[in-house]
Amino acid sequence: MRWIVCADRLHWDHTGLDVAEHRGWCSDPVVPHGDEFGFVGCTEDLDRPLLDRRLRSAGFDPFAVPLVVLSHVDRSDPDRVGALLAAAETRSRHYGGIRPEHLKPVVPRVASRRSLLTFMRPVYTSVPHPDARTCGASDGCRACVDTCPHGALEWRNGVVTHDRLACEGCGRCVAVCPAGAMTDPRFTPSQLEAEIGALVAAHSAPTGILFHCSRGAGPEPRPGWHGVALPCVGMLMPHWIIGPLVQGAAAVAVAHCDCSIESDSNERATAAVTAARQWLRAAGIGDVAARVPGSAGEIPLRGALPIRAGGVFGAHGAAILANALGAAVWDSALAPLGVVSIDAETCTGCEMCATVCPSDAVTSVGGPRDLGLWFEPSLCTACGQCVDRCPEEGAISLRRVVDTEELRAGRRRLIEHEVARCVKCGGSVAPKAALRRIEKALGDDAVLIKQLSSVCLDCRGTTMVF
Amino acid sequence: MNEYAELARLRQGCYRVLSAGYGPPSAERVGQIGAGVALLADMGLDAFAHAPVLRAWVGVLERTPLDLVATEHVRLFGSGIDGALIPPVESQHLGENLQGDPARHAARIEDLMRRAGVELRNDDKPPDHLLVELELASALCGAEASDRAAGVDVSRWLEMQRELIVVMARWISGFASKVADRDACGALAALAAATEAFVIHESDMLRLLPAETGGTA
Numbered sequence: 001m002r003w004i005v006c007a008d009r010l011h012w013d014h015t016g017l018d019v020a021e022h023r024g025w026c027s028d029p030v031v032p033h034g035d036e037f038g039f040v041g042c043t044e045d046l047d048r049p050l051l052d053r054r055l056r057s058a059g060f061d062p063f064a065v066p067l068v069v070l071s072h073v074d075r076s077d078p079d080r081v082g083a084l085l086a087a088a089e090t091r092s093r094h095y096g097g098i099r100p101e102h103l104k105p106v107v108p109r110v111a112s113r114r115s116l117l118t119f120m121r122p123v124y125t126s127v128p129h130p131d132a133r134t135c136g137a138s139d140g141c142r143a144c145v146d147t148c149p150h151g152a153l154e155w156r157n158g159v160v161t162h163d164r165l166a167c168e169g170c171g172r173c174v175a176v177c178p179a180g181a182m183t184d185p186r187f188t189p190s191q192l193e194a195e196i197g198a199l200v201a202a203h204s205a206p207t208g209i210l211f212h213c214s215r216g217a218g219p220e221p222r223p224g225w226h227g228v229a230l231p232c233v234g235m236l237m238p239h240w241i242i243g244p245l246v247q248g249a250a251a252v253a254v255a256h257c258d259c260s261i262e263s264d265s266n267e268r269a270t271a272a273v274t275a276a277r278q279w280l281r282a283a284g285i286g287d288v289a290a291r292v293p294g295s296a297g298e299i300p301l302r303g304a305l306p307i308r309a310g311g312v313f314g315a316h317g318a319a320i321l322a323n324a325l326g327a328a329v330w331d332s333a334l335a336p337l338g339v340v341s342i343d344a345e346t347c348t349g350c351e352m353c354a355t356v357c358p359s360d361a362v363t364s365v366g367g368p369r370d371l372g373l374w375f376e377p378s379l380c381t382a383c384g385q386c387v388d389r390c391p392e393e394g395a396i397s398l399r400r401v402v403d404t405e406e407l408r409a410g411r412r413r414l415i416e417h418e419v420a421r422c423v424k425c426g427g428s429v430a431p432k433a434a435l436r437r438i439e440k441a442l443g444d445d446a447v448l449i450k451q452l453s454s455v456c457l458d459c460r461g462t463t464m465v466f
Numbered sequence: 467m468n469e470y471a472e473l474a475r476l477r478q479g480c481y482r483v484l485s486a487g488y489g490p491p492s493a494e495r496v497g498q499i500g501a502g503v504a505l506l507a508d509m510g511l512d513a514f515a516h517a518p519v520l521r522a523w524v525g526v527l528e529r530t531p532l533d534l535v536a537t538e539h540v541r542l543f544g545s546g547i548d549g550a551l552i553p554p555v556e557s558q559h560l561g562e563n564l565q566g567d568p569a570r571h572a573a574r575i576e577d578l579m580r581r582a583g584v585e586l587r588n589d590d591k592p593p594d595h596l597l598v599e600l601e602l603a604s605a606l607c608g609a610e611a612s613d614r615a616a617g618v619d620v621s622r623w624l625e626m627q628r629e630l631i632v633v634m635a636r637w638i639s640g641f642a643s644k645v646a647d648r649d650a651c652g653a654l655a656a657l658a659a660a661t662e663a664f665v666i667h668e669s670d671m672l673r674l675l676p677a678e679t680g681g682t683a
Contacts, residue, residue, distance in 0.1 A: 015678040046607070049513070056517040057507065059525070100666035101639070103515050107674050165673055 171231030
C-alpha cells in the first residue's frame with residue numbers, strides 16, 4: 001500500500017515506508033489515482049469533510065480508505081509510525097463495506113464559517129444494524145433491544161427496527177447479540193482482531209493495548225502502548241478485554257471514556273475490567289494486575305502470555321477464550337457464558353426456549369415417543385432470552401458461569417418429555433406435561449380436555465366439536 | 467438562493483436522475499443521466515454518502531452495452547406487472563394480501579399528487595411505480611426549493627416528502643436485493659443500489675431538515 005503523507009511536520013526520508021510526500025496535505029488533501037493507498041495526516045487541523053468529499057468524488061467510500069492522524073508523540077518514533085500504518089492498513093483490508101442502513105447523517109448544530117456560503121453538509125458516522133439473515137428476532141430474540149440505552153431498537157412482529165437518528169453508536173447491541181447479527185461495519189470483530197494483531201506484530205518489545213472510546217478525544221499516547229478504538233468502552237465484555245492477551249499483547253487497559261453520551265459507560269467498563277481479572281485469576285494466570293492494569297503505563301510491561309487464540313471478538317469468542325485459557329470455574333453475573341438447567345416439575349415441553357435461543361445452544365429433538373430438550377454449553381452466550389420468554393415461571397434457569405468442565409462435557413440432554421399419542425392416527429399430540437398444564441387451565445371442561453389430549457392436530461379438525 | 471434551497475435543488479436532481487433510470491433505456495437517456503450526475507457533482511453531490519453509489523451506477527450504465535441493459539430492463543421491470551420478475555411497483559413489494567392492496571397504495575400516491583397539485587401526464591405506469599414516486603418526490607423538492615428561495619414556509623412540502631419516503635424506505639432494500647440477485651447486466655442492480663442508498667439517506671435527512679430549519683427558509 002502506498003501512503004500519501006503530509007510532509008509539514010515530519011521527515012519521511014529514513015522511515016523505509018513507501019510514501020508520497022505532500023506539503024500542506026492536511027489543509028488540501030489530495031486524492032491520488034489508483035485504489036491501493038492510505039493517508040497520513042500530521043495535524044488535527046486535517047479537513048476531514050473536504051477529504052471525504054474528494055474521496056467520494058473519486059468514487060471511494062471514505063470509511064474504506066485508511067487514515068492515520070499522528071499525534072506529537074507518534075511523530076517522534078518511526079517504529080511507532082510503522083506500527084500505526086500497518087494496523088490501519090490491516091484494518092482497512094478487513095473492512096467489508098457499508099450498507100445504507102449503517103450510515104447515520106449528522107448535521108452539525110453550529111454552522112461553520114465555510115458552510116454559511118453553501119448548504120449544510122452532513123457528516124456521517126456508522127451505526128450498528130442487524131443482518132436480517134442471521135438475526136434471531138423472528139424467533140423472538142430481543143437481546144439487542146433490551147440492552148439499548150437510547151431506545152433506538154424496537155422489536156415488532158419478529159423484526160428488529162432500528163432508528164438510526166436515535167442511535168448513538170455505543171455498540172452495546174453488537175456486544176450482546178448472541179448470533180453475531182448486529183454489526184457496525186467500522187468495528188467488526190475481524191477488523192478489531194486484525195488491528196490488534198498488526199500492532200503487536202510490529203514491535204519486538206512487549207506491547208500494551210489500550211481500548212478507548214471512538215466518540216471522544218482519545219487517550220494521550222504512551223510509550224509501549226497502542227490505542228484501539230471501540231464504538232465505546234461501555235460495550236466491553238470480559239473476553240474482549242482478555243482477547244489481546246491471547247493475541248500476544250503484554251497488557252490490556254481501558255481508557256476513561258470522556259464522550260459522556262451514556263452516563264454509565266465508565267462504570268460498565270470498570271465492571272468488565274474487574275470481571276476479566278477475576279476470570280484470569282480463576283484460570284490460574286498469576287500476574288493479573290500487570291496484565292490488566294487500571295491504566296496504561298501504571299505497571300511496566302512484561303512478556304506476553306504463552307497462550308494464543310483467534311476469534312475471541314466474535315459471537316462465540318467467550319467459549320473460544322475459555323478453552324484457550326484452560327481449566328476454570330468462574331461464577332459471575334458478568335460471565336459471558338452460561339449453563340441452562342430445567343426444572344422437570346414446571347417445564348411443560350412447549351419448546352419456547354429452543355425456538356427463541358438465537359445461538360442454538362438450546363435445541364429440541366423429537367423422537368417417536370418423547371421430546372428432548374438439549375443444551376450445548378459452548379454455544380450459550382448467557383443472553384437470557386430462554387429465561388425471559390419461558391411462559392412457565394421457574395421452568396428454566398440460567399447460571400452465568402465460565403465452567404470449562406461443562407464445555408468439555410459438551411452437548412447434553414436437559415429433560416425428556418413423554419409425548420401423548422393420537423388415538424386415531426398414532427401421531428404425536430403434545431408432551432404430557434403440556435397437556436397437564438392445559439388441563440389445569442381449562443378446569444372442569446372434561447370433553448374438551450379429552451379431545452385435546454387424545455387427538456393430534458391433524459386429526460382434530462375432523463373430530464372436534466367446539 | 468439560500469443554502470437549504472440549494473440543498474432542495476440537489477435532492478430534486480438526484481430524484482430525477484434516478485427516476486430516469488427506471489424508464490426504457492436509450493442512448494439519449496444514458497447520456498442525459500451521465501450529464502445529470504455531472505451537474506449534481508457541480509452542485510455539491512460529493513458531500514453526501516450516496517455519491518459514490520450514484521457514480522458507480524453511471525459508470526456501469528455507460529460501460530454496459532445498451533441492448534443488454536434494455537433486455538434486462540424488460541425482463542426485470544418492463545413486461546407488465548404479472549410478467550416482470552421484479553416490478554418496481556410499491557404494492558408488489560409491500561402488499562402481503564394483494565387483494566385490494568394495489569388500489570390502496572395507488573390511492574395513497576394519487577392523494578399525495580392531488581394535494582401537491584401535480585398529475586400524471588399519461589397512465590402507462592401505475593401511480594405507485596417507482597419511476598412515478600421518484601418523479602413526484604423530485605417535484606416536491608422542486609416546490610420546496612422555490613418556496614425556500616421566496617422565503618415561504620415549506621413545512622407542507624417537507625411533510626409530503628416524508629409521507630412518500632417513509633413508505634418507500636420500507637420496501638426499497640428488499641427490492642434492491644432482489645434486483646442484485648437477478649440482474650444479469652449489472653446496470654440495473656447498480657441503479658437499485660443507488661436508489662436504495664438515496665432513499666434511506668432521504669428518510670433520515672427529512673427527519674433532520676425540519677429540525678434544522680423549522681420548516682422555513
